[in-house]
Amino acid sequence: MNCRDAEPYLLDPPAHLDAAVRAHLTTCAACRTAQATLIESQVLLRTHLPVPPPSVMRTAFYTTLVELQRTRKAVVGPGRWIVLWRSHSLRLAFAFLVVFALGAVSMQILQADQASGSEVQAVLSQLGAPSPATRLTGVYTVSEGEMTEAQVHEALLTVIRTDPSVNVRVAALEVLTAHAQDAAVRAAVVHVLGSDPAPLVQLAALRFIEAHPSAEVHRALDTLLQQPDLEPFVRAQVRTFLTTPI
Amino acid sequence: MDPFSDEALMARIRQGDLEHAGLLFERHHGALYSFFVHTTRQPAVSQDLAQDVFVRLLTYRTSYQLGARVRPWLHQIARNVLADHWKRPGNAAIPLDEAPPLPSSQSPAVELERSELRARLDGALARLNPDNRELLVLSHVSDLSYDEIAETYGITVNAARVRVCRALKAFRTLYTQHEASDELPRR
Numbered sequence: 526m527n528c529r530d531a532e533p534y535l536l537d538p539p540a541h542l543d544a545a546v547r548a549h550l551t552t553c554a555a556c557r558t559a560q561a562t563l564i565e566s567q568v569l570l571r572t573h574l575p576v577p578p579p580s581v582m583r584t585a586f587y588t589t590l591v592e593l594q595r596t597r598k599a600v601v602g603p604g605r606w607i608v609l610w611r612s613h614s615l616r617l618a619f620a621f622l623v624v625f626a627l628g629a630v631s632m633q634i635l636q637a638d639q640a641s642g643s644e645v646q647a648v649l650s651q652l653g654a655p656s657p658a659t660r661l662t663g664v665y666t667v668s669e670g671e672m673t674e675a676q677v678h679e680a681l682l683t684v685i686r687t688d689p690s691v692n693v694r695v696a697a698l699e700v701l702t703a704h705a706q707d708a709a710v711r712a713a714v715v716h717v718l719g720s721d722p723a724p725l726v727q728l729a730a731l732r733f734i735e736a737h738p739s740a741e742v743h744r745a746l747d748t749l750l751q752q753p754d755l756e757p758f759v760r761a762q763v764r765t766f767l768t769t770p771i
Numbered sequence: 772m773d774p775f776s777d778e779a780l781m782a783r784i785r786q787g788d789l790e791h792a793g794l795l796f797e798r799h800h801g802a803l804y805s806f807f808v809h810t811t812r813q814p815a816v817s818q819d820l821a822q823d824v825f826v827r828l829l830t831y832r833t834s835y836q837l838g839a840r841v842r843p844w845l846h847q848i849a850r851n852v853l854a855d856h857w858k859r860p861g862n863a864a865i866p867l868d869e870a871p872p873l874p875s876s877q878s879p880a881v882e883l884e885r886s887e888l889r890a891r892l893d894g895a896l897a898r899l900n901p902d903n904r905e906l907l908v909l910s911h912v913s914d915l916s917y918d919e920i921a922e923t924y925g926i927t928v929n930a931a932r933v934r935v936c937r938a939l940k941a942f943r944t945l946y947t948q949h950e951a952s953d954e955l956p957r958r
Contacts, residue, residue: 533933533936534936536935537917537932539932563939563940566939566943569888569892570911570942573892574908574911575912576808576809577801578804579818583800585818586800594789691790728797757773757775758797
């Protein structure tokens with residue numbers, strides 16, 4: 526093998542050329558220098574090219590995802606019902622349902638107006654809505670209302686402990702990051718880290734506590750690593766975190 | 772198959788279980804953002820383009836072939852998104868001297884110390900032809916293997932290996948020229 530043949534393979538020769546490239550390198554100082562230069566360039570690029578993504582991307586993505594899930598349900602539904610709509614009896618049943626639903630909704634609106642009228646209850650009702658998109662909106666607006674700090678914490682901690690949607694729980698953890706100075710909030714997030722089975726929630730909890738390392742956090746992470754079915758990506762993130770000294 | 776592998780997650784997304792897209796986003800949005808930042812040199816635009824990749828992933832999820840590797844597929848989408856971006860009127864590459872400094876993954880103190888080195892690297896990378904730049908970003912930021920690069924571009928593994936090596940050599944030449952021109956006035 527001469528320099529020209531070896532040149533394209535100086536970095537990672539394929540298996541069948543490996544021995545030939547190695548043999549050439551032992552006899553050619555110029556190619557050894559070229560190889561060292563290429564390796565140095567690789568290190569430079571790997572160290573300096575990665576650019577941290579802004580956190581706003583995460584919020585935008587999860588909002589899009591929830592919106593898409595909602596739209597999808599809306600699109601899938603009518604497609605099936607249009608076929609059934611041709612049935613006369615179904616139209617009658619539908620008319621009856623509309624009248625019934627309008628009555629029920631009017632009653633609910635009247636009751637809600639009488640019972641609350643306050644912004645706090647409006648946000649709380651958003652957090653308890655059946656639609657994940659509504660609950661997500663509630664999570665992102667909870668800190669903007671008239672609620673006290675304690676009420677905000679309570680509402681969001683309830684969401685991260687009980688909400689059935691992973692995306693809503695992740696969003697609540699992100700909003701709680703602004704309240705990380707509160708020891709009770711930190712303790713609750715550490716608890717979630719060990720108890721929530723969803724890898725996404727575990728990652729969000731890990732991001733939350735990254736800025737607040739403590740012996741307690743390290744203990745919780747050690748326990749988390751004991752879980753045999755822990756998602757490998759989460760395991761790698763936890764290990765990276767644990768190698769960082771407190 | 773590992774139930775949390777990219778491919779297993781994508782299979783579930785394909786079936787309509789969109790919630791699993793979150794984990795794919797967590798794994799890959801950083802690399803995709805870096806890819807767009809280095810190819811467009813516009814951080815704000817890069818956010819939208821990276822977001823667009825995931826929107827397309829969700830929208831065209833049924834076109835994903837079960838068992839196919841997800842990373843090359845995602846980067847194929849990213850390359851299409853980038854091509855569409857350049858086709859739109861008014862979207863042109865920003866000249867190097869007008870481009871804002873790119874965000875860094877280093878802390879401010881480390882960044883200050885390394886800013887000169889970083890400027891040289893950015894300069895050399897920006898002067899590289901777009902194909903070589905894209906290849907270097909895919910291989911050194913997205914960390915795609917030669918196999919995956921070959922799949923992304925639809926070329927052989929050996930061709931991918933040779934192209935990456937040549938791109939790196941071209942980068943090194945520009946980087947060294949830049950270094951030499953920096954040192955010239957001091958002599």
